[in-house]
Amino acid sequence: MNVKTALNNELLAQDFAGEINLNRYLTHYKQVASMYAEVENSIAVLSDMGSNRSYIYYGKVGEFLGIALHGECHLIESIWEEEIFSRIHPDDLVKKHTRELRFLHFLKNALEKQRSDYYLEEYLRMCDSVGKYHQVLHRMFYVIAQDTGNICLALCLYNLTEVSSIGSIIVNSADGSRIDIDTYDCSDLLSRREKEILILIGRGKSSKEIAEELSLSIHTISRHRQNILQKLQVSNSAQAFGIARELHLL
Secondary structure (H helix, E strand, C coil), rough: CCCCHHHHHHHCCCCCCCCCCCCCHHHHHHHHHHHHHHHHHCEEEEECCCCCEEEEEEEEHHHCCCCCCCCCEECCCCCCCHHHHCCEEHHHHHHHHHHHHHHHHHHHHHHHHHHHHHEEEEEEECCCCCEEEEEEEEEEEEECCCCCCCCCEEEEEECCCCCCCEEEEEECCCCCCEECCCCCCCCHHHHHHHHHHHHHHHCCCCHCCCCCCCCCCCCHHHHHHHHHHHHCCCCCCCHHHHHHHHHHCC
16 A cells, blocks of 8 residues: 555646646745745745645754754755655654545545635654654645646645644634544545445455456456546555555445
């Protein structure tokens, strides 16, 4: 199972050909990220889906953790801030990617005009240069392109906190409402039949065996399998089963 790969495929596979404001969005939000790093002392990461690049701005949090000096800005050729991820507790990192996949699905089901109102908030453990873990508040904002509805940018903020919560919530910044992402129901991502087939795949059954058990043709089973891979943005059935289990679809 590779949740990060699923996220990567889904975000980078978007078609930005019809988007005429990408540079304007990028210029504006680079300033926003820089200000967060300065005003909140955050580590602010701005990821550009169109170019598969990230800009990392370091406030005093970055210096406290021994990652980079206050005021530094790093450009990396990826939407994944591996120099930050390497400091996150491995258990928390897996949960982080899984929650981001759930958040992405949540946004796809939200009204288009309201998608920019939501952000993801969670608590992670990050280690400093000597290996000591500290509690960090992580917030993630997706920037939605108005012309196409694509997610063109992601802004992630990392701040030190004394709060000991390990929960994760979706916050509506427009009205203050909050949704526990770990209990958010995304069960409609797959149809009942697709879930049924995926469970049988998880038990090691072949397409022929599944077809016989469900009284369906092999062609129908193959079509369902392809639909499952496409919906979960994975390349094989093993990954599909793992991600579906992480998302509590089964």
